[in-house]
Amino acid sequence: MKRIKVLGSGCRNCANTAKLIESRAAALGVAIALEKVTDMAAILAHGVMSTPAVVVNDKVVHAGGVPAAEAVEAWLRA
Amino acid sequence: MNYLSIFTTLADFVTFRLLGLSGAGKLGDAVHFFVEDITKIFVLLTAIIFAVGMLRTMLTPSRMRRVLAGKRQGPAYVLAALLGAVTPFCSCSAVPLFIGLLEASVPMGVTMTFLITSPMVNEVAVILLVALVGWKLTALYFFTGTFVGIAGGIAIDALGMERYVEDYVWKIRMGEVVETALDNSLRGRVIYGLEQVREIIGRVWLYIIIGIAIGAGLHGFVPADFFARVAGPSNPFAVPVAVLAGIPLYSNAAGMIPVVEALLAKGLPVGTVLALMMSVTAISLPELMILRRVLKVPLLVFFAAFLAVAFVFVGYLFNFVLA
Structure with missing residues (x-):
């Protein structure tokens, strides 16, 4: 089970990022626990200044924009 | 800006030949502005965002x-x-x-x-x-x-x-x-540039179309x-x-x-x-x-x-x- 967090203030790009990760995980059959983090203190505690950002198992893998589907699949397979 | 005249030619063709509108009418004016700007702005934007994205x-x-x-x-x-x-x-x-x-x-x-x-x-x-x-x-x-x-x-x-x-x-x-x-390789930069195009155009396209429609309305009417x-x-x-x-x-x-x-x-x-x-x-x-x-x-x-x-x-x- 991969723990994935989407960090963002709740803007449309953040929702799109979460949706993309969910759909890719379902397509690849990877079990994930997805959490949306909107609390600013929590976002900045991850050292992230541009959102949406993606955290996989407590490691920031992406910041600033909706990630590419290719990249999402690479995180899920890793 | 001669190299941009290709978009004028394209708009001439669409408005006057394809749609058969008159060049003297208000509607023809507005449609011409809309077609010219929409093609010109989206082509320019894609090129600019890609180039700047690669540098960024x-x-x-x-x-x-x-x-x-x-x-x-x-x-x-x-x-x-x-x-x-x-x-x-x-x-x-x-x-x-x-x-x-x-x-x-x-x-x-x-x-x-x-x-x-x-x-x-x-x-x-x-x-x-x-x-x-x-x-x-x-x-x-x-x-x-x-x-x-x-x-x-x-x-x-x-x-x-x-x-x-x-x-x-x-x-x-x-x-x-x-x-x-x-990824700072050339391939990485190209991918990043393309991602920027997708992301920024995805965010702004509606504003641009509304802007062009308002511009076309002002222009024609x-x-x-x-x-x-x-x-x-x-x-x-x-x-x-x-x-x-x-x-x-x-x-x-x-x-x-x-x-x-x-x-x-x-x-x-x-x-x-x-x-x-x-x-x-x-x-x-x-x-x-x-x-x-x-x-x-x-x-x-x-x-x-x-x-x-x-x-x-x-x-x-x-x-x-x-x-």
Whole structure:
């Protein structure tokens, strides 16, 4: 089970990022626990200044924009 | 701009041959403007965003923060304004970026300069303005936009407005800044450039189409002397009215450009048009609501009022100088 967090203030790009990760995980059959983090203190505690950002198992893998589907699949397979 | 005439030829073909509209009619005029601008702007935007995106793999927010944190006040303001001009940021990133800069001891005024300049002056607006209205107006827009951003930051600093930052902001402790690994190979840069195109066009296309539709409507259906008559040089209230009208409206700079192009063609004075564009892009209700999460009301009021007054001043100055 991969723990994935989407960090963002709740803007449309953040929702799109979460949706993309969910759909890719379902397509690849990877079990994930997805959490949306909107609390600013929590976002900045991850050292992230541009959102949406993606955290996989407590490691920031992406910041600033909706990630590419290719990249999402690479995180899920890793 | 001869190489852009291909879009005029294309619009001629679509409007007059394919649709069979008359070149003398209002509808034909509006449709021609719409077809020409929509093809021209989307082709230019894609090329610009891709090219700038490839270069920008070097400029990340964390690198920017490091650069600004180590600078003395004066140079820091200029640098913040220039970084604001070349950093694309979705207003949803405004809050974490604001907190991240303050947390790195970047002065409040310098941070605000960045926030003011970023939506108003950016590379996409600059390149589109050059293509559509010429480099002189673009230079005017760039320098005054940057100047207003710097002046606003200095004023906020001089008035000690740090006390109007929400208290929780000062308590946030940022974790170690992560550099997400960037692929700096040519292939990586190309992929990043393409991603930027997808992301930015995905965010702005609707504003651009609305902007072009408004521009086309103005172009085809508003009588040639209408704006010159009601909002021309003889009306002293035209500039403040343009700025006030722009406050609740929001569009990004790229969406505003076709409107600017049409208004200029209708004989509206340059200062009035620049003031409108600055007001629409830099002050808006959605942006104020986002900033409310980190700034208390008095500072927000000052922010909006300062910018409105500055834009009115810019408008009058250019109407006077260029008259």
